[in-house]
Amino acid sequence: MRRRAKPPLPQRLGLDPVRMRMPAEGPWRTLREHLVFRLPRVDPERIDEMLRERRIVDLDGPLGPDAPFVPDGVIWFHRDLPVETPVPFDIQVVHRDDDLLVVDKPHFLATIPRGQHIAETALVRLRRDLDLPDLVPAHRLDRVTAGLVMFVIRPQVRGAYQTMFRDRLVRKVYEAIARHDPDLVLPTTVRSRIVKEKGVIVAQEVPGEPNAETVVDLVEHRAGLGRYRLKPHTGRTHQLRLHMSGLGVPILNDDFYPVLTEKPLDDFTDPLQLLAKTLEFDDPLTGRHRRFDSRLTLSAWG
Numbered sequence: 005m006r007r008r009a010k011p012p013l014p015q016r017l018g019l020d021p022v023r024m025r026m027p028a029e030g031p032w033r034t035l036r037e038h039l040v041f042r043l044p045r046v047d048p049e050r051i052d053e054m055l056r057e058r059r060i061v062d063l064d065g066p067l068g069p070d071a072p073f074v075p076d077g078v079i080w081f082h083r084d085l086p087v088e089t090p091v092p093f094d095i096q097v098v099h100r101d102d103d104l105l106v107v108d109k110p111h112f113l114a115t116i117p118r119g120q121h122i123a124e125t126a127l128v129r130l131r132r133d134l135d136l137p138d139l140v141p142a143h144r145l146d147r148v149t150a151g152l153v154m155f156v157i158r159p160q161v162r163g164a165y166q167t168m169f170r171d172r173l174v175r176k177v178y179e180a181i182a183r184h185d186p187d188l189v190l191p192t193t194v195r196s197r198i199v200k201e202k203g204v205i206v207a208q209e210v211p212g213e214p215n216a217e218t219v220v221d222l223v224e225h226r227a228g229l230g231r232y233r234l235k236p237h238t239g240r241t242h243q244l245r246l247h248m249s250g251l252g253v254p255i256l257n258d259d260f261y262p263v264l265t266e267k268p269l270d271d272f273t274d275p276l277q278l279l280a281k282t283l284e285f286d287d288p289l290t291g292r293h294r295r296f297d298s299r300l301t302l303s304a305w306g
Contacts, residue, residue, distance in 0.1 A: 110150055138158070181277035
């Protein structure tokens with residue numbers, strides 16, 4: 005397999021440049037004409053400005069306003085970043101070696117750049133602050149969920165660790181705070197079919213063959229609240245939140261389930277009381293058993 009050419013632009017704020025390949029044919033005479041067609045959400049004046057300032061490059065260097073359209077050509081550039089409200093919480097390093105970085109991600113910080121969350125993400129912060137430009141996540145954690153996230157430092161080994169998560173070879177334990185229901189018989193195994201449609205903010209449980217499974221147990225309770233241990237055997241979007249809601253004990257401060265209440269992105273109050281507590285696996289490179297435990301606690305429990 006032929007490897008992609010190394011980007012001729014350096015990272016900016018921990019972000020790689022966008023790589024764009026031109027189509028094999030088309031009616032465009034210039035690169036500008038194609039970019040105006042290809043990037044309809046970008047003001048043409050902004051494209052002109054980027055070309056004048058030589059912000060768009062190919063392997064031979066910067067491209068100007070009169071650069072021709074080159075079939076199958078490849079260009080690189082940095083996107084304009086959205087205005088983001090800084091997430092006022094730190095990332096805590098739990099473990100670091102030559103291959104792995106394990107951190108405690110705070111509530112409200114996305115794992116990777118997406119949508120309106122670009123610079124204020126765990127990946128970008130860690131690349132920048134720890135000077136680890138090749139860092140990639142081995143898996144992801146929801147923005148509103150706190151706790152353990154594992155990143156891979158060396159590109160040569162990232163496939164081994166990402167495959168381990170894909171094949172469900174990592175044992176995960178979560179902790180959640182929710183209403184205590186004395187009539188709920190626990191532990192119990194919840195199985196359901198969960199679907200998440202593109203463009204729809206929430207997932208839902210539907211009839212059909214189960215594709216999601218979670219073991220739910222009660223650790224302790226006090227003052228009407230319970231501290232629950234959740235062991236997902238699958239990794240569907242919002243699985244834990246849906247399964248707890250389905251049991252009649254939705255996770256405390258859940259703005260999605262059972263009722264969607266959209267919250268401003270700059271509101272950092274009342275975090276979802278869900279914590280990724282433990283990651284445990286047999287190392288795919290050494291065979292050694294490894295376990296990492298979060299140092300965080302959920303605020304509703306203290």
